[in-house]
Amino acid sequence: MTQSTTRTSSVPPLPPPKERRRLREAKAMTEKQVAEALGVTQATVRSWETGRTSPQGRRREAYARLLEGYAAELDEKKRAKRKRRSKSPETAATARPVAKTEAASTPAPAPAPAPAPSRKKPLNRRPVRTVQADSRSRQNAQRRKEKAAALAGAAAAEAAKLTPAQAFDELYAYASPALVRQTYLLTGRRTLAQESVERAFHLAWHRWPEVAVDRDPAGWVRGAAYDYATSPWHRFRRAHRHPDPPNGERAGRALRKALLDLPPVYRRTLLLYDGLGLDLPETAAETEATTPAAANRLLHAREAVAERLPDLADAHVLHERLRELTETVSAPAVASAPAVRVSSERRAKFWTRAAIAVTVLIIGATAFTVVTAPRQYEPTPAPGQRVGGVPAPMGPQKLSRQDLNLRAKLRDVPMNGPERLVPRIP
Structure with a gap:
């Protein structure tokens, strides 16, 4: 009993599904490589x-230890980067006077001839690199992470009370x-937006022990609301066909119409990345797609808009307009x-009683x-058979x-009468 308890306590906890995917992509590992490592x-x-299933037994332990190793390596890399950043100002300050003395003692080199213009065509970069190299997204992601960490710490302190x-x-x-504003931009239907948000919070309250310990509870509810709002079954409802x-709002009317003309998957990707400012891996995880697929969807959506x-051809302008629209609509x-x-409790009781x-x-x-x-078994009567050798019945002669x-x-x-009964003697 003691050995089993010690073994269970030594097993690291399994992170949420989104964190599992983030750790794998941060380590540049494919699903096939992880599957081969775990058998x-x-x-x-x-x-x-994706959270549809969860490992059990030894596979759970091996998977948890693998993800723990990934997280430890990523933390070590972050610490190394921080050390290099902290040492870089001191190195630059000590290197400046040396560089000045060397520049004063050595003569200035002759200007190099201008390079001949190259006739090679520029290489077409992949869409993933173009999106990931966006400096604006990196800065916004860093700010969001710092803000989320601060909010998470404050929320954790308050949640205990x-x-x-x-x-x-x-x-x-x-x-x-x-x-509800984001869902309205996603669907263009006010009633459906309100219904989607309420259904998402119904589900969140029903699974509150799971949502309360999630790394991003608001993101969990947002994913549930978006999934319900973009369900294809709503097209069969008469109130949500168009x-x-x-409602008398002229600001952003053209942009909202352009958004509704996009396919639902492209619309959701564009809203998450440019409207809410999520980075590409988070957008891919929330839309249940790979990072290259999310990047291609984003680029195609930008081109369509x-x-x-044409005024929103610049990604920075589109980002600002979408951000303002999500806040002011x-x-x-x-x-x-x-x-x-x-309402959530009543709904749960209804379905429980129905079940x-x-x-x-x-x-x-x-x-x-x-x-x-x-x-008991009752055999069926055997079918009739024709009997031979019996003359056929004759009719009246x-x-x-x-x-x-x-x-x-x-x-x-x-x-009637006796004469009918008593025979006569001739």
Whole structure:
């Protein structure tokens, strides 16, 4: 008992699905390489990273230790970078006077001749490198990480003092106003945006123990709301077949129309990357796509918007316009947090009772079948066989004249009387 307890405590905890994928991509490892290292299939690793399944037993322990090693190596690299950054100002300060004395003592070199113009065509870079080399995204990502770390520390300190209902109310008050505006831009339908946000928070309250310990609870709710809003089943609902007309808002009307003309996947990628400022791996993880696929979707979406609106051909301008639109667009108000919690509990009770009713119905039908079913085997009667050697039955024969006379005589005699019963002596 002690050995098993010690072994269980030594196993590192398994990070959330998004963190698993982030660690693998940060180490530049493919799903196939991880699958070969763990002795599983590539589809199994993909299901672990998307959260559809979770490893068990020895595979869970091996997977957790592998991810722990990845995280340790990444932390070591970050520490090395920080040390180099801290040492770089001192090295530059000491190297400046030496460089000045050497420049004063050595004569200036002759100017080199200008290089001949090259006739080679510039190489076409891959879309992934073009997006990842964006300095603006790197700076914004660094700022977001610092801000998220500060907010996470403050939230962790406050969460220890809050009850689950109070923590949910804080998350709802913080994320719901911005989330309903983003969902409205994603769908163009006010009622659907409000319904999607409320359904996402219903699911969050139903799975609150999982959401409360998530690295980004607002991102968890955002993913659930976006998935519900972009579901293709809404096209069969009469109220959501066409987007709502603009409600007297002229600012950003052309951009909103250009967004709605994009495919839902491109629209979501563009909104996450340029509207919310997520980096490319996070955008790919939330849209359940690879990083190259997310980059190609982003570039195609930008090109489509630039064709409709040439003023937004610059990525920086498009980023600013989308960010302003997500903050200023008018969207319907959502219900209060207690009402959402009560609605979620009622919905859970309804489906629980429905599941119990269906289970009872199945059990009753099974019991009725068991009671009414025959208890022993009754063979079916064998099919009839033709018997040979028996003459065919004959019909009534034709009466002779004597028979006809006798029948007439019998009919003339009264039907009742002794004469009919007592024979006469001739």
